[in-house]
Amino acid sequence: MSKPTVEEFTKFFLDEYEPASQPIEDEDAIPADLLKRAAHAGAYRLTIPEEHGGYGLSVTDYLPYLEGAARGHGSGRMLVHLTNGVWRPLARFGNQDQRALIPKMASGAAVVAFCLTEQSGGTGRNLQSRALRAGAGWRISGEKHLITFADRADHFILVVATDDRQAKDSLTAFLVPRETDGFEIDATQHTMGLHGTGHAWLRYSGMYVEDRFRLGEIGQGLEVALSFLDYSRVSLSNCMVGLAQRALDEATSFARKRVTFGKPIAERQAIQTHLADMYADVEAGRGLVLKAARQCDAGENFTAAAATAKLFCLNMVGRVTDLSLRVHGGFGYTKQAAIERIYRDARGFWFEEGTAEIQSLVVARHVLDA
Numbered sequence: 579m580s581k582p583t584v585e586e587f588t589k590f591f592l593d594e595y596e597p598a599s600q601p602i603e604d605e606d607a608i609p610a611d612l613l614k615r616a617a618h619a620g621a622y623r624l625t626i627p628e629e630h631g632g633y634g635l636s637v638t639d640y641l642p643y644l645e646g647a648a649r650g651h652g653s654g655r656m657l658v659h660l661t662n663g664v665w666r667p668l669a670r671f672g673n674q675d676q677r678a679l680i681p682k683m684a685s686g687a688a689v690v691a692f693c694l695t696e697q698s699g700g701t702g703r704n705l706q707s708r709a710l711r712a713g714a715g716w717r718i719s720g721e722k723h724l725i726t727f728a729d730r731a732d733h734f735i736l737v738v739a740t741d742d743r744q745a746k747d748s749l750t751a752f753l754v755p756r757e758t759d760g761f762e763i764d765a766t767q768h769t770m771g772l773h774g775t776g777h778a779w780l781r782y783s784g785m786y787v788e789d790r791f792r793l794g795e796i797g798q799g800l801e802v803a804l805s806f807l808d809y810s811r812v813s814l815s816n817c818m819v820g821l822a823q824r825a826l827d828e829a830t831s832f833a834r835k836r837v838t839f840g841k842p843i844a845e846r847q848a849i850q851t852h853l854a855d856m857y858a859d860v861e862a863g864r865g866l867v868l869k870a871a872r873q874c875d876a877g878e879n880f881t882a883a884a885a886t887a888k889l890f891c892l893n894m895v896g897r898v899t900d901l902s903l904r905v906h907g908g909f910g911y912t913k914q915a916a917i918e919r920i921y922r923d924a925r926g927f928w929f930e931e932g933t934a935e936i937q938s939l940v941v942a943r944h945v946l947d948a
Contacts, residue, residue, distance in 0.1 A: 581633045582620050588646030590619040591654045599651040602774035603919070607729070608653055616654065617686030621647070622661040631684040637809070637871040641816050648820025652923035653774035655820065659813050660726060664690050666809060667735060667802045671794035676753050679733060691731035692806055693722045693780060707738035709750060715788040718752070722780040729765040729776030732756045737799045749799025752791050760785035771922030810931050811884035812874060815867045818891035818927055819860060821920060825902035826856045828917050832906050852901045859898050863891045882944035889937035892927055899924040
């Protein structure tokens, strides 16, 4: 399958995926035919290495593709963002069988969900899920929530504690098949925005998992998680840039068409000020993301750059979608306006893979250690 151009890829998500998205909003699920069309468009294989059936794009080269997808329906950008990131832990830590899933992910034949967040224990070293040795395997008990695409994933990267929860090396990862006995998947977590992304509860009590399903070494769970999360901060920041650009595009188009007192509101200084502030915000966010991506591609430590980009873009996408809604006026508050859905989808970024407060702590440590 030949690699699409950025223009072709963006056109698919704006001109094909988004017009077909009303059933997603109504039913909170992506139609199977639309998932197949996304696969045909190359959505799942952009960054996956060529030896695994992907295009092997660098993070920097990937950015415009992801931004294009992010300008469309929120579920579309999640398809691109997640698949083009979650293969990384499998490639770095997986055994031969686990790595064999990567080509299937590229084609859309396999879906892997990343499972870290818990309602009772948050994330990181505060996880309450625990795996205890049981013969040649493990007994795992606990829960996860808000797990994206859990409604249709066939494998789950589950990060849990395996010894003293306060110890630095307490976390271990497992790649758990969906059909594992005792694995309950409850897809009843319907969200404000990002409809169709299949958020679900995962529950397991004494679930037996063979040791061959462990991903990486015992105590490498945090490394497994960070191999996805550091990259994901760059990816998510870029998604925010794409959605903010769409909000700016919608505001600009509306301002040119909306006429009051005999002239388009685009000619009014107050509206021009809003558009200028939005443009400056989007451009600044795009620059921070590009810096982090280049550091990642160069093999440098990009943790601080990624957290900085995400911290800025979290606030940026909030400001831009707020201003876009104000430019639209009352019409923007109706279901007929694209900004209504864009506004809801934008609020999901506050909770994806690290809040603004967490990014602030990462950045602050970098400043103090410099």
